[in-house]
Amino acid sequence: MNVEDVAAEIGDKADTIDGLRVFRFPPDNVPNAAFVVGLPEDITFDETYGRGSDAMTFPAWVLFEKTNDRAAYRQLARHLNGSGAYSIKAAVDSKRLTNEYTSCDTVTIRSAETGFYDWGGTTRMGAQFTIIVTGSGS
Numbered sequence: 001m002n003v004e005d006v007a008a009e010i011g012d013k014a015d016t017i018d019g020l021r022v023f024r025f026p027p028d029n030v031p032n033a034a035f036v037v038g039l040p041e042d043i044t045f046d047e048t049y050g051r052g053s054d055a056m057t058f059p060a061w062v063l064f065e066k067t068n069d070r071a072a073y074r075q076l077a078r079h080l081n082g083s084g085a086y087s088i089k090a091a092v093d094s095k096r097l098t099n100e101y102t103s104c105d106t107v108t109i110r111s112a113e114t115g116f117y118d119w120g121g122t123t124r125m126g127a128q129f130t131i132i133v134t135g136s137g138s
Contacts, residue, residue: 001054001056001103001104001133001135001136001137002103003039003040003043003056005103006056006101006103006104006107006133006135007024007025007039007058008024009101009102009103009104010024010058010060010092010107010131010133011023011024012024013091013092013099013107014035014037014060014088014091014092015035016091017035017079017085017086017087017088018085018086019033019086020033020035020062020079021033021034021035022034022036022037023035023036023037024037025037025039026038026039027120028120029119029120029122030063030119030120030124032064032065033063033064033075034061034062034063035060035061035062035063035088036060036061036063037058037060038058038059038060038061039058040056040057040058040133041057041058041059042055042056042057043055043056043057044056045137046137047134047137048137051137051138052136052137053105053134053135053136053137054134054135054136054137055132055133055134056132056133057130057132057133058130058131058133059128059129059130059131060088060092060128060129060131061117061119061126061127061128061129062076062079062088062126062127062129063117063119063124063125063126064076064124064125064126065122065124065125066123066124066125069125072124072125073125076114076125076126076127079127080112080114080127088109088112088127088129089109089112092107092109092129092131093107093108093109094106094107094108095108103135104133104134104135104136105134105135105136106132106133106134106135107132108131108132108133109129109130109131109132110130110131110132111129111130112127112128112129112130113127113128113130114126114127115127115128
């Protein structure tokens with residue numbers, strides 16, 4: 001698997017959600033309503049014999065300005081749903097037959113942790129997603 005290709009494709013899937021500005025790499029600053037794919041936190045080589053498969057754990061964030069806490073809360077909440085038009089999981093996860101990836105075999109959003117995140121000197125309300133990716137080791 002190619003790290004840059006996987007991150008780009010995760011970003012492409014998230015870019016189908018209306019109203020999000022998607023970054024396929026961690027930028028210095030983010031606007032309101034941003035989805036950011038980070039670098040892998042963990043790469044496990046040789047998950048299966050003979051370079052058969054590797055696994056990567058990507059962080060990704062959805063972030064909202066706190067200018068109005070209630071509005072930020074409502075925006076964030078709809079992106080945390082497991083399904084629906086604004087669901088990060090539904091857009092990014094590869095478990096649906098219509099959401100196949102070409103850069104890897106499987107993409108699974110394992111969890112989301114909500115909180116306040118400092119990005120570029122600005123505190124934002126958001127969630128950090130843990131995304132598990134598996135694919136060919138060769």
